[in-house]
Amino acid sequence: MITVEHLTKRYGPVLAVDDVSFTADPGVVTGFLGPNGAGKSTAMRMMCGLTPPTSGTARVLGRPYAALANPGRRVGVLLDASAQHAGRTGRETLTLSALLTGVDRRRVDEVLDVVGLTPAEAGRRVRTYSLGMRQRLGLATALLGDPDVLILDEPANGLDPAGIRWMRDLLRDFAGRGGTVLLSSHLLAEIEQVADRLVVIGRGRVVAEGTKDELLRAAGMVVRSLDDVALAAALRRAGVDVEPGAQGGLAVAADAETVARTAVGAGVLVTELRPADSRGLEELFLELTAADAREEVAA
Amino acid sequence: MSAVDQTRTGHRPGTRTGARTAAEIRPVPFSRLTLVEWRKQLDTRAVRWLFVTIALLTAGVVTVTALVGEGDVSFETFVSNTSTPLAMLLPIVAILATTAEWSQRTALTTFTLEPRRGRVVGAKLLTAVGSGLAFFVVAVGIAAVAHLGVVTLRDASPDWGLGAMTAGMALMIVLWMVQGVAFGLALQSTPAAIVVFLAVPTIVGAITMLLTAWSDVWPWLDLSTSSVPLIMGEPLGGTGWAQLATSAAIWVGLPLAVGVRRVQRGEVKTS
Numbered sequence: 060m061i062t063v064e065h066l067t068k069r070y071g072p073v074l075a076v077d078d079v080s081f082t083a084d085p086g087v088v089t090g091f092l093g094p095n096g097a098g099k100s101t102a103m104r105m106m107c108g109l110t111p112p113t114s115g116t117a118r119v120l121g122r123p124y125a126a127l128a129n130p131g132r133r134v135g136v137l138l139d140a141s142a143q144h145a146g147r148t149g150r151e152t153l154t155l156s157a158l159l160t161g162v163d164r165r166r167v168d169e170v171l172d173v174v175g176l177t178p179a180e181a182g183r184r185v186r187t188y189s190l191g192m193r194q195r196l197g198l199a200t201a202l203l204g205d206p207d208v209l210i211l212d213e214p215a216n217g218l219d220p221a222g223i224r225w226m227r228d229l230l231r232d233f234a235g236r237g238g239t240v241l242l243s244s245h246l247l248a249e250i251e252q253v254a255d256r257l258v259v260i261g262r263g264r265v266v267a268e269g270t271k272d273e274l275l276r277a278a279g280m281v282v283r284s285l286d287d288v289a290l291a292a293a294l295r296r297a298g299v300d301v302e303p304g305a306q307g308g309l310a311v312a313a314d315a316e317t318v319a320r321t322a323v324g325a326g327v328l329v330t331e332l333r334p335a336d337s338r339g340l341e342e343l344f345l346e347l348t349a350a351d352a353r354e355e356v357a358a
Numbered sequence: 359m360s361a362v363d364q365t366r367t368g369h370r371p372g373t374r375t376g377a378r379t380a381a382e383i384r385p386v387p388f389s390r391l392t393l394v395e396w397r398k399q400l401d402t403r404a405v406r407w408l409f410v411t412i413a414l415l416t417a418g419v420v421t422v423t424a425l426v427g428e429g430d431v432s433f434e435t436f437v438s439n440t441s442t443p444l445a446m447l448l449p450i451v452a453i454l455a456t457t458a459e460w461s462q463r464t465a466l467t468t469f470t471l472e473p474r475r476g477r478v479v480g481a482k483l484l485t486a487v488g489s490g491l492a493f494f495v496v497a498v499g500i501a502a503v504a505h506l507g508v509v510t511l512r513d514a515s516p517d518w519g520l521g522a523m524t525a526g527m528a529l530m531i532v533l534w535m536v537q538g539v540a541f542g543l544a545l546q547s548t549p550a551a552i553v554v555f556l557a558v559p560t561i562v563g564a565i566t567m568l569l570t571a572w573s574d575v576w577p578w579l580d581l582s583t584s585s586v587p588l589i590m591g592e593p594l595g596g597t598g599w600a601q602l603a604t605s606a607a608i609w610v611g612l613p614l615a616v617g618v619r620r621v622q623r624g625e626v627k628t629s
Binding site: 108109110111124125127128129130131133134136138139140141142143144145146147151155156158159160161184200345349 | 376383384385386390391393394397401402403404453458462463464466468472473496625626
C-alpha cells in the first residue's frame with residue numbers, strides 16, 4: 060500500500076511535482092503514466108525517501124519510507140536500472156544487497172532465476188550488460204527481499220516485447236499474491252498491458268486517474284451515421300464536444316444514451332456506436348498531457 | 359534469444375513467497391552495514407589495480423632500500439618505507455569507495471536499503487580507517503621480513519625497536535583515510551576528489567615556500583607542514599599537537615562536515 064497526499068516538490072520557480080495525491084492498493088498493479096519530465100521520477104524518489112518533498116507526504120505500508128525498518132525487506136525499489144556499479148558482476152551486486160538486508164544467500168540464485176539471468180550472465184560485469192539485462196538485474200534486486208511493495212520507475216524500458224510480456228506476468232503474479240505494485244512509464248501501450256489502474260500525470264499534476272475502463276469512458280464514444288454532418292451539428296447544439304474521428308465517424312465526449320437520443324431527435328440513422336478503444340485512450344493521454352509535456356525529452 | 363526467453367517467461371518460484379512476517383524484520387545492524395561497506399570498498403576492479411600498484415611500489419622501495427648502500431637498515435626505517443606508498447595511495451581507495459556512490463550511481467540502492475544516511479557515512483569512515491590500519495599492519499609485516507632479510511643476508515645489526523615514527527605514521531594514515539572519505543563526500547566526484555587530494559598538499563606546499571614571511575603561521579594551517587615531525591618520529595610537544603589539531607580540523611574536519619551535511623540534506627538522484 061502506497062499513500063501519497065498532496066505531494067509537492069519545487070525546484071526554484073519550477074513545480075516538478077504539484078499537489079499529487081493517490082493511493083496504490085495491494086493486489087493491484089498501479090500504472091504511473093506521464094510524458095518524460097512530467098515529475099514521475101521525482102515523485103517516486105520522494106516516495107522512497109531519497110528526495111525531501113517541499114510539502115505533502117508519501118507513506119509506504121503506512122509509514123514514511125525512511126521510518127521502515129530494513130526497507131529492503133518490505134519494499135522493492137528500482138528507480139534507475141543504469142544506477143548499478145559497472146565494475147561489479149550481477150551476482151556481486153545482488154550478494155551485497157542480500158548481505159545488507161539479511162536475506163539468505165540462496166535467494167540470490169532464486170531471483171536470478173526469476174528474472175531469467177543465467178549463471179554465466181550473472182558472472183559478468185554490469186558494464187557489459189544491455190539495458191534489458193540491467194532492468195532484469197534491477198528487478199532481481201527489488202525482488203530480493205521478498206517485499207510487499209514494488210516501486211519501479213520505467214522498468215519496461217529496454218525490454219523487448221517478449222521481455223515486456225514476461226514482466227507483465229511477473230507483476231500480475233506479484234499483485235495476485237496481495238502485493239502492491241507501482242510502476243511508471245511514458246508509453247501508454249507499454250503500461251496498459253500491465254496496469255489495472257492508471258494515474259496519469261502531466262507537468263507535475265495528476266490529470267486523470269482510474270481503471271482503464273473508467274479512463275476509456277472518459278475518452279468518450281465513437282459514432283458513425285448516415286449523416287455525420289447533421290449529427291455533429293445536433294450534438295453541438297446539445298452542448299456536446301464533437302470532433303471528426305481518426306478513422307471516419309465522430310469522436311464524441313458523451314455517453315451512449317446522449318448520443319443515441321440526439322441522433323433520434325435529429326432523425327439521423329446511427330450505424331455504429333461504441334466506446335473509444337485504446338486508440339481513444341492513446342488520444343486521451345496525448346491530449347491530457349500534450350499541454351503539459353516538456354519541449355525537451357529528459358534523459 | 360528465443361530459447362532464453364522460453365526460460366524467462368516460464369514459471370517463477372520465489373516472487374513473494376509470503377514466508378516471513380513483519381515481526382521478523384529488524385533494522386539493519388550497524389555491524390552488518392559496516393561489513394557490506396567494507397566489501398563494497400574492496401570488491402571493484404579499480405581498487406584491485408590500486409593494490410597491485412601499492413604492492414609493486416612497496417616491493418620496489420624495499421628492494422632499493424635493502425640493496426643500495428650498506429644495507430644496515432633498521433626495522434622502523436623499513437616500516438617508514440613500506441608504509442609510504444600505502445599512505446599515499448590508500449586514501450584513494452577511501453575516495454573511490456565514497457565517490458562510487460555518485461559516479462557509479464549506487465547511492466540510489468545504498469540509501470533505499472539504508473535510509474539512515476548518517477549510518478552509511480559512519481560505516482564508510484569506519485571501514486576506511488579499518489582498511490588503513492589493517493594494511494599498515496601488513497606494511498609492518500613486510501618491513502619485518504625485509505629487516506630480517508638484511509640482518510641475515512647483509513649482516514646488518516638487528517634493530518627491532520619501533521617508536522614514535524611508527525605511531526605517527528599510523529595516526530597520519532588514519533587522518534588521511536578520513537580525509538579521503540571527507541573529500542569524497544564533499545565533492546561527490548571521483549576525479550575532483552582525487553585531484554584535490556593529490557594537488558592540494560602540493561599547491562599549499564608551494565605557497566608555503568613562497569610566503570616565507572608566514573613560516574610561523576603555516577604549521578597551524580597546513581597539515582603537510584604540521585605532520586612532518588609526526589612521520590619523522592620527532593617529539594611534537596604541546597604546540598606541535600595543537601598545530602596538528604588545527605590543521606587537521608581545516609583539512610579533514612571541515613571537508614567532512616561539509617560532506618556529511620551535503621549527504622544528509624541533499625537529494626539522492628542519478629542525473
